[in-house]
Amino acid sequence: MIGVKAGPRRGSTIARAGLGWLGLAILATVWQLLGMELHTAVFPTFITSLVAAWHVVTSSTLTTDIIPSLERTAAGFLISAIIGITAGMVIGHYETVRDWTSAVVDFMRSLPTPLLVPIAIVVFGINGRMVVVTIISAAVWPILINTANGTSTIEPTMIDTAKTYGLRGRKLFLKVVLPAASPQIFAGLRVALSVSLAVMVVAEMLGGGSGIGYFIANAQQSFNIGGSYGGVIVLGCLGWIFDTLFLMFERRLLAWQRGTVGGLLDV
Amino acid sequence: MSDSVLSIRNLQVSIQSRDGSMNEITRDVSLELKEHEFVSIVGPSGSGKTTLLRAASGLRPPSGGEVIFDQKPINDVPKGLAIVFQEYNKSLFPWLTIGKNVAMGAAEYSNQERAERVEKALIQVGLSGFATRYPWELSGGMQQRAALARAMVSNPRLLMMDEPFASVDALTRNHLEDVVQRLWDSSTFAALMVTHDVGEAVYLSDRVLVLSARPSTVLAEIKIDLARPRSQIETRRTGRFGELVAEVLERVEEAGRASVGIEDTIQK
Numbered sequence: 001m002i003g004v005k006a007g008p009r010r011g012s013t014i015a016r017a018g019l020g021w022l023g024l025a026i027l028a029t030v031w032q033l034l035g036m037e038l039h040t041a042v043f044p045t046f047i048t049s050l051v052a053a054w055h056v057v058t059s060s061t062l063t064t065d066i067i068p069s070l071e072r073t074a075a076g077f078l079i080s081a082i083i084g085i086t087a088g089m090v091i092g093h094y095e096t097v098r099d100w101t102s103a104v105v106d107f108m109r110s111l112p113t114p115l116l117v118p119i120a121i122v123v124f125g126i127n128g129r130m131v132v133v134t135i136i137s138a139a140v141w142p143i144l145i146n147t148a149n150g151t152s153t154i155e156p157t158m159i160d161t162a163k164t165y166g167l168r169g170r171k172l173f174l175k176v177v178l179p180a181a182s183p184q185i186f187a188g189l190r191v192a193l194s195v196s197l198a199v200m201v202v203a204e205m206l207g208g209g210s211g212i213g214y215f216i217a218n219a220q221q222s223f224n225i226g227g228s229y230g231g232v233i234v235l236g237c238l239g240w241i242f243d244t245l246f247l248m249f250e251r252r253l254l255a256w257q258r259g260t261v262g263g264l265l266d267v
Numbered sequence: 268m269s270d271s272v273l274s275i276r277n278l279q280v281s282i283q284s285r286d287g288s289m290n291e292i293t294r295d296v297s298l299e300l301k302e303h304e305f306v307s308i309v310g311p312s313g314s315g316k317t318t319l320l321r322a323a324s325g326l327r328p329p330s331g332g333e334v335i336f337d338q339k340p341i342n343d344v345p346k347g348l349a350i351v352f353q354e355y356n357k358s359l360f361p362w363l364t365i366g367k368n369v370a371m372g373a374a375e376y377s378n379q380e381r382a383e384r385v386e387k388a389l390i391q392v393g394l395s396g397f398a399t400r401y402p403w404e405l406s407g408g409m410q411q412r413a414a415l416a417r418a419m420v421s422n423p424r425l426l427m428m429d430e431p432f433a434s435v436d437a438l439t440r441n442h443l444e445d446v447v448q449r450l451w452d453s454s455t456f457a458a459l460m461v462t463h464d465v466g467e468a469v470y471l472s473d474r475v476l477v478l479s480a481r482p483s484t485v486l487a488e489i490k491i492d493l494a495r496p497r498s499q500i501e502t503r504r505t506g507r508f509g510e511l512v513a514e515v516l517e518r519v520e521e522a523g524r525a526s527v528g529i530e531d532t533i534q535k
Contacts, residue, residue, distance in 0.1 A: 157357040160326050163343075164350045165371045179362045256362040256401060 044226050052230030053237075061215060066234065069200055069211040072128050073242070076135025077196040084140045084192070085185060088147025089177050098152065109141035113199050117206045126209040134203040139192040146188025150181030183257050186250050193246055197239050212238075272337065272425050272457045273300040273323070279331035280315070280322045292318045294482035295332075300425070305451060305458045307468035309515060310478030311523035316461040317353075319483070320429050323459070324350055337424065349418035353430040355410040359402040365389070365413045366398030372420040388416040391453075392446055408439035412446060419450060426451075428460040432467065440464075441499050444471060452496055465519060469511045470497060477518040480525060487518040 028046045035045030044052075057066065091097050091105075116137050117130075124130035154177065162176040178185075204213025212231055219227035280293040292315035300306055310316050322329040325341040325348075336345050344350070349372065352358040359368050366385055373381045389395045392412040402410050411431065418426055431447070432440040444467060451458055451471075462468050468475045469491055477487040491511055493502055502508055 155354075155357040157352050157354050158360070160321070160350070161352065161358045161360075163326060164324075164348075165374065166344075166346075176360070179360070182362075 042225055044229055048226055049229035049233055052226035053233040054230075056215070056227065056230045056234050065210055065212050065215040066238075068128055069204065069213070070238070072131045072204075072208075072211065073135065073196050073200045073238075076132045076200065077139060077193055079132070080136045080139035080143055080192055080196070081189060083136070084143025084188070085147050085178070088144040088185075088188075089151050089173050089181070091144070092148035092151025092181070093173070093177060095152075098148070105141070105144065109145070111137075113138050113202055114206070117203055120203070121207045126207045128208070128210070131200060131203040131208050131211065135196045135199045138199045139196045142191040142195060143185070143188040146184045146191075147181060150184030151177055154180045183254060186254060190243070190246060190250075193242055194239065197235070197242065201235065270302050271299045271335075272302055272304075273459065274298070274335045275323055275332070276335070277332035278319070278322055278329050278334065280318050280327070281330045282318065291482040293322065293329075295484050296478070297332075298476060298485065300457050300459055303451075303455050303457055304474070305460070305472045306474045306476065307460045307462055307472040308476045308478055309462055309465055309468050309519055310483060311480050311519060312463060313481060314478045314483045314522070315481045316463070316478060317429055319478070320350075320427055320459070320461045324348060324427050326350075347421075347424040349421065349423035349426050351411075351414050351418050351426065351428045351431045353433050355407065355414045355434065356402070358414055359410055359417075361402055363401075364398060365394065365400050365402065365405070368402065368413060369398075369417045369420050372417040375421075384420050385416075388420040389413075391419060391450060392416045406439075407435045408443060411435060411443060415443075415446065415450065419454075422454075423456050426456050426458045428458065428462075430462055431460065432464070433462070440467070445499065447471065448497065465515045466503075466512055469493075469508065469515060470499075470502060475511075475515050477515060477522060479522045486522050489515055489518070 031046040031049075035043055035048070056062075091101055113134060117134055120130045120134050120137075124133055158176060158180055159172075162172055167175055200211070201213035201216070204211035205217040208214045212235055216228050216231040216235075219225075219231060275296060275298045278293055278296045279291070281289045281291045284290050296319060298306065308316060308319065318327075321327045323334055325334070325336075325344040328342065334341050336348060339345070359365075360371070363371075366389070369385045369388055370381055372388075373384045376384060385398065386395070389398060392415050394409060394412055394416060397405065397409070397413070402413065405413065411434070415431075428447075432443045435443065447458075448471060458471075460468070460471065465475075472491050475489045475491060476485050477489070478484070479486045489511065493505070493507060493511070
């Protein structure tokens, strides 16, 4: 860690994590009771679904579907991050570029993903590449827009200071614009991460050829009800793992910011 | 003319407003700053002091006239010119420690020399031992001293300051004025400070220029013949200090009265 003392709220952090688990337990109980009450084939109980989820991750589905999905999500998210942050900084920093691109950006980000999947299938075929491209087409926008926003609202004094010390071009972007806009960039990245997961599933259901979305759609169509609910649980766990890793990463990189927010009060 | 560090010749700055019309901020400002001279520019609020300083430092291109620094016309912030801004909390980078912020000013040196210079600059402003702290862990006055250290770390020939003490309380301001005076006394740089605080301008400067309301021109130049080194208590106690403050204040008031009509239109 970078010289930041542990906050005074450590105890309550554990308590809050405990509450998170309690919420999950309540959800599972309600699911279980509802499943037992309805007693129908299309809505299995929580425990039945959990067992199915366990079968999903311990069978060959792990290598044929889950790992490819993870790779696609990671690739789509990372490429979106690179494109979104780079383009966002340029659009945010130069007013002229902003004026030229704002209409295009607004048009592109309004296109719904299910509309783009058939086009992507025609261009790339039924494969992982199509899924990655579809993820990018949706995940890049929250990153780009947040980055552009964060960049355009950087204090002019900060840019003046950077220029005074000879920072120009790429150095200005990497050493000043990127860190200064990073709180907003991270907000965009977090949204993009959940978008990536959701779009991955949709794209795979419509034409991934493999992957967790393909597995769920397949299970549904072949009346493997337990399997499809198991897939949904696995998917939820993946989302949770991704978000937890992301927050750990963010906490580390934005440690300085927690200080500024808390520190300004007692100046 | 050869001993002048900075010469500003017939500087004119117009800024394009949102509706596309041009707003003339600075009409005609000329000034010569000699080696190791301390000059302040005071003017009524809205007289475009910051705009003038930004054009004089190369941060924005002027609409007319030229700025010569070290015998060369400038079109960018030149090496050897350091700037201290009013808002230390926006000028220090919050993601860098104080030591790393100060090191920004000494990027061109080797690692070892940079470390030595940072150390020395922090001692000069009384912040040794704070290198590993973040800006938000320091008080406002300490942050502005860190900004001063960053400006001094490369031994500039000219230090420009834009209302450097306007964001701190009165006692801290006195203290910071003396930090600047001590730095200036023990070094060779020339200083150009923009301020609306007449007492501060008189206390620190060799000359005070009074700016008219915008579009601004230099209305008056007052020589400050107070003995150096100056002290907050002894210097301010002398009758001469009071006279000079009154004289500058009178010219600023004149400028302000002349501008009341213009100010009103700008507000609307």
